[in-house]
Amino acid sequence: MRGRSTGWRSVLFSLVLATIVAAAAVPASAGGQPGPVTLSTSCSGPGPNGTVAAGQTDTCGVDLTGGTLPAGSAVRITLQGPAFTSVSCSPAGQLAGCSFQISNTMTFHGFIGWETIQFAPDGPSQGGGAPVTQTAEACTPTCHFVPLRIDGPGAIVGTPYRPRPMPSAPYAYAVCTGPNADGTVSETQADTCLIYTSGTGAPYINGDALTIARVSPADATVPGCGDSPVTDTGARGPGSSTTSCSYRFGGSNPVSGQGVFIGTEIVSIPSTVAPGAAIVEDATFCPAPQPAPQPATCGESPISVTGPGATVIDEIPPTFTSMPPDMTVDATGPSDTVVQYPAPTATDNAPGAVSISCSSASGGMFVVGTTSVACTATDVSGNSATASFSVTVQNTFDSLCRVTGLEVSNGGVAHSLCVKLEGARDAAASGDSVSADGKLGAYVNEVEAQSGKALTDQQALHLEGLAQLLMP
16 A cells, blocks of 8 residues: 555656646747746946946846747847947847847847947046946837846946046245345345245145245255145254255145245355346145046146345455555655555455455555555445555665665765765764754755766655655
């Protein structure tokens, strides 16, 4: 009895299985609706990892994922969003829009074809994305909507790459003022330059950096930088000196428009700067770190420098490098002793010749006594310096004897005249002014006697005049 029951059950199971297999092998009747058809599309774009953005092309593979599509039927895909410019299918069917013609019966699964979508360039808003939405129809030949699954990296249309608009050259400008009463700056002084936004291009944002660098004068330095309410210059060590100031923008509000104060730059002008030298600067703008794929490239541009301190004014006078020493010469006449002295020299920090003039020129005539000679050195900018030395034209008994010896052509006469001068000297030294006066008178008489003989008339007049100056 137990074995008969087991055999019956085996026969029953075999009959049921055969019925199921036979039913699965029978296709849908011609002209009837397909079975529970389901479709899927797997989309991939040209972006990283197959992503797609507005303005790009998406390629979607269309597959049967359930039910039966008999030969001669068709599938139509209708794109609903986001905005697009064209849709095409391959191989293309005969229905309007994107459609596929089914050549051979497909059951449960199978690849149908390719759908190509060109999305419009004005896609989703900045920072967002939009899913691809489509409907699918199976037509045998009457069309019915069927489920459609959309997946793949291209199933979401991302935001198109929109580079951030940047500030543009010249980025900034400077207004410089020196410490002179009229705002000018000279050698050895410090120029204060205020940096402002130029207002060109897009606003500055948090993290942007702007560097103002001294281009010329080449030996000028920047010992100080100051920030502003919209920037930070960062810490600088005490006594540090560079050739630039860097300003980093901060805060949540963009900085836009012309004339927004960025910061202060101190430019130190050395003594070697030529007069008329212009303060020349440039700006380097480096944006805050940017999201990929936008590179954070920097831009450089010269900037306008205005203000009374935009040009270095020469106010340093020349420096005398040599002056004649104080000198003493023997008088050759009461008021016409010719004195030669070495030419003074001077240099200037600025290029150009330095002119020198003296109140009593070398080779000129000096009177008996001490004369102060003032010399003035003037540079090309009109700055001047003065220095002086003294010339003493002495007239003594001894100096007159030396001059007499040089001018009297007869040695015996010269000796005779010097003897009289020596006697006068000794008498004057002992306080005997009468005797000294008498001996000087004898000197004068002999000089007059030698006029036109051992002396020229002019020489005689000079010697007589000098002798008379020695008389008490």
